[in-house]
Amino acid sequence: MPDGHQGYGFPVGGVAGIDAENGCISPGAVGYDINCLPGDTDVRLSFERRADIESLRERFEDERAVVAGDRLTESDIRLFTESGTKPVYEVETETGERIEATADHPFRTPEGMVELSDLTPGDEVTVQPFRGIEDERPEEFTVVSEDEFDDANPQLVRVLKERDLLPLKSTDEAFNRLLKLVGYHVGDGSLGGEGQVWFYGEPEDLESIREDVQRVGFTPSKVYSREREHEIDGNEFERTEYSFKTTSKALRKLLIALGIPDGPKVSSGFTTPEYFDRLTNWQQALYFRAYFGAEMNEPSAQHDKNLYCPKVSQTRTAETEPAGREFFEDVRTLLADLGIETNELEVFETDSNADHETVRLRLGVKNDSENLVRFYSTVGYAYNHHKRREAVKAIQYLTTKERERERRAHVADRAEALADGGEDIDDIKSEFDINERFIERSVWSGRDTQPRPGADFPGFDEFRESVEVRDDLTVETEIASITEVGEKPVYDIGVAHAAHNFIAEGFVVSNCGVRMMRTNLTYDDVQGREEELVDALFEAVPSGLGGGGVVETDQPTVRAILERGMDWALEEGWAIEDDLAHCEDEGYRPEADASKVSKKAKDRGRNQVGSLGSGNHFLEVQRVTDVFRADVGEAFGLSEDQIVVLIHCGSRGLGHQVCTDYLRDIEQAHQGLLNQLPDKELAAAPAGSQLAEDYYGAMCAAINYAWVNRQLIMHRTREVFADVFDRSWESMDMHLLYDVAHNIAKKEVHTVEGGEERELFVHRKGATRAFPAGRPEVPDAYADVGQPIIIPGSMGAGSYVLRGGENSLAETFGSTAHGAGRLMSRTQAKNEFWGEDVQDDLREQDHVYVKAQSGATVAEEAPGVYKDVDEVVRVSDALGIGDRVARTFPVCNIKG
Structure with missing residues (x-):
């Protein structure tokens, strides 16, 4: 659509028609809310780094986040979002983890993903205590150049160049993997004949090493096993030794150039590579972490409540002892840079072998609790599960x-x-x-x-x-406290991995529409009353985050709303027959099935019936400035200088929860299909499956809820106008022009290729239906002119009323744009605009009165942050998918 922009999986402003018999239905193609974290929240990245989420803004597509799936893994980041300033809460666990997040941010718990608003102290959440090392951009330099291979076989050079390993730079991803391989090999590897490089360890760990060998472009052998006899302190025993090898002479030469000992380790005089001091801390840690995985002892109790200090040792000949000391000095230097204290280097005499006098060098990490936690959570071990x-x-x-x-x-x-x-x-x-x-x-x-x-x-x-530690190295811990800490700019990322999570600070962390009501008031009637009117509307119509609606409801009432939509509102006295006649589908989806809506979703919707919410949702009093098609304008009941009211909101937290619930259910039930998709947010249930039917029933119920939500707001608006202007709303002819949904999937019959008529699931995400005259779904009042379309603009640019264009069925499954579309993120908007200044400018220059829960909300919705709605509508009109009928301009506006 002309207002399209990036969204999770499916673009906002996109439409898809998918066969309702042989295709599928996708919650992500209907709409999915974004949950948020403050900008200074640490996110785990590949190669055991961490970075503030805000710092990923310009580079998220080049990074991979750590995901807790079947095991810890890395996933491409597909999306970075900024959602403006929102209230955030600090969560602290019994084991000291802390994170700040918005109330709707999901946390992994033993019962699955649960939003923060539904968690309380004493509940358990999943954490991954390893934090990693702060990210730092490496200095770019050539680590291994082609000159170092002058005497090598040209075929060997060609092999490395084909894999982009020659020249090898410090900023290459392959270099980071090679650092780990070199570090581990220094600890538990050897060289064999004919280009062989051997690695030893446990089978599970060797598989991880094999993966990295493959990722740098080489083919490792399978994992071998053999029984070996050993003797320690006179005790003989047998154990199974596991290993694998690589046989590429090119890889062997490259690893030697990068620092693996070329000969017996005890006498080779190896130390850390000569390029080592030019690396970042996190790169040096890749090397040492792998070395510790091979050589350092595991955490163990010294006596009852105290732990031994982790130690690592090497045997060296007397001649190569200085090189060993240099190696351990580099270990101490890195750990000191990370705030980790070590003991003094210990030197022990050993039984000399047949060829050399040898000594044993040993270095330990000091074992006070804080020091050990810092070591285990930033460095720890690699290649040793x-x-x-x-x-x-x-x-x-x-x-x-x-x-x-x-x-x-x-x-x-x-x-x-x-x-x-x-x-x-x-x-x-x-x-x-x-x-x-x-x-x-x-x-x-x-x-x-x-x-x-x-x-x-x-x-x-x-x-x-x-304590149970899962395969993904996560563990469960209790929440100690949840504390509100004020409002902060918040961000989120979307990952490609099917687990749909990422690790932040150690934690594993729908339907919308618009309606217009016309009146017989003119602009002259409201001039001078704008401030009184906006104050009264702001007081009468609940807005902002969280709960609070026009009516208090219980579970049976929510169920009735979900099942019957506007029929419920009519029976309860919140609507009149004429309201239903001018609502899309008469405000009722018969396929709705409240039993398919989770209790959690119903609980979220129970106290939000008749509320605007936040973000770009609003109630705006407008005047008609232009009528472009007089005949259609007359059919719609619009004339110049007339006062109308626009209400833009959706199904609030209930609709979001429905979408979230079914995305997760679909991911679990149809993993095979999900694996074939380029983005997990496109998760879909095959048409005809029970899950598809359940989701469609739940989504239709959420649509019913959204219609009732807007109806109650309209009812309250009628009451406010009656109080302010001291006359009945009926005498002001305050009747619904039309209510049209935005985020929705519906079964509709369309003509497809070859002229065949087929029933489709038409998904409209940030798009709106635009049926022309002649479609049976168009209300009787508009059957001859086409369905009304309402396209909101910004507070300073006005909005439009269109009618369904003749080309919409052929071009867009009977759809068009749903609004102006953003040009600027919410955070950028708040950096460029000051809420009070925006309010003052709108009032003084355009005579538009705005009231909101906060100045930040006004800044986020400033006129300058949106696309030119005139151009969006011009494109729609030119394409014949939505024809211009009238233009409106704001008089007063309330926002969440």
Whole structure:
């Protein structure tokens, strides 16, 4: 459509007609809301980096986010969105994770994805405690040049060049994978004959290494196994050794050039590669993390509640000991840069082998809790799933222990203060759920240091047995608190992976339409009353985020609205017969099935019936400035200088929840189909399937809800006009011109290729129906002229009324644009406009009175952030899909 722009999966302003018998139906092609995080929220990226979500704005298409699926994996980022300033809440868990998010942002829980607004302290959420290292743009330089291969076989050079590995630059993605391979090989690899490079480890870990070998363009062998005899301290035993090899001479030479030892490690004199000090911290960590995966001991209990320090060691000859010291000094330097303390390097004499005198070098990470958490959550291990699991347990244990120590310290301080105030020791003991001896010692002896955890606090071995770490290295933890922290600019990203999640701060984190009501008032009647009118409307019509509607409803009432639509409003006295006659489908979808709408969706809709919501939803009093087709204008009841009212809103949180519920159900039930799609947001249920029928019934119910929502707002608007102008709304001829839906999928019969008539699921996402005269769906009042179309513009540019064009059926399945469409993101709008200035300019220059919940909302919707609605409508008119009938201009406007 002329107003089209980017959206999740399916563009906003797009229409699709899909065979209703052999095709499918897609919630994502109807509409899907965006949930948001503040700009400084850390998002996990590929290669164990983290970056503020806001910083991804200009580069999201070049990045991959970490997704928690069957295992931790990486996924292309398909979409970056800015959603302006919204209220945000801080979530803190019992193990210390913190994140800020909007109320509608979903979090993964044991019951699936749950929006923050539906979570409370004590509920469990899924976290992935590893944070990674702050992203930094690498210095670009050539790591390996073709000159280093002058003496090599030309075929070997050709192999590397064909894989874009020669020259190899520090900014190449392949280089980062090669860094990991080199680091691991230094720890647990060897060289064989005929170009062989061997890697050793557990089968699961070797598969991960094999994947990286493949990603840089080479074919690894299968994983081999063999039984090996070993002897340690006089004890003999057998164990199965697993390994794989590569046989490319080109890869072997490249890995040697990058730093794997070319010969026996004990005597080769290797250290970190010469290019190492030019790398970013996260690149150096790729190398060392893989090395630690091969060589460092896993987290383990030293005694009960304390952990051993993680250690890594090397055996060196006396001649190569300095190189070993240099290697470990580079380890210490990186860890120090990351705020991680290490012990002094230890040197031990060893039994010399037949050829050399040897020494053992050993370096450990200091084992105080904060230091260990920092190490395990930023560096840790690569290519070793077992150690990574144990690191997750260690992080959770140590943070839990520290929070318990903090709690006991608080109790001690409080008990001492109460005692100083004269309170009896027995009364103090009764106030706290803690060992009485602890209270006595705190009161009588005082404390110079933070107390240790109590005797009933589990040791690490007991704790690790009770904690389940999933294959994706996530773990469940309880929410400790949820606190509102004000309004902030918020952002979101969309990933390509079917899991539809990404990791932020460690957490695994519909129907819309417009109606116009005409009146017999003229602009002269309202001039001088604009401020009174806008204040009265703002007070009478609920707007903004969250709950609050015109009426309070219960579950049976919501179910009746979903099932019967405008018929319910008529029976309850909120509508008249004429309202139904001038509403698309007479305000009722008979296919609606409230039983297919989840309880959660119904709960969200229960207290929002008759509310505008937020964003671009609004109620606007307008005057007709131009009538372009007099005959159609007369049929629509429009004339110049006439006052009309435009209401733009949808099915609120209920419709969003319906879409979310069924997207997830479809993803689970039709994974095979999903895997064939370029974007998971195009998830669809095959026509005729039970899931397709269920979704269609639920969506039609949400449409019924949206019509009732707009009807109640219109009813309240009639009451306001009656109060302000001191006459009945009937005497002001306040009748519905038309109500047309925007985000909707409907079964319609259309002529397709070959002149065949077929029933289609017509999906309109940010588009509107535009049927010409002659279609049976057009209301009787407009049968001879075509269906009315209402296209909102901006607060400073006006709106349009069109009629269905003769070419719409052939060109667009009987559809046209639904509005002006944005030119500028909400965040950019707030950077360029100040809400109060916009309000003042509109009032002083255009005599338009605007009222909103906040100045930020006004800035987000400033006239300058939208496309030229005149041009959008000109294109629609020129194409013959929607013909201009009348133009309107704002008088006053209320926004959420």
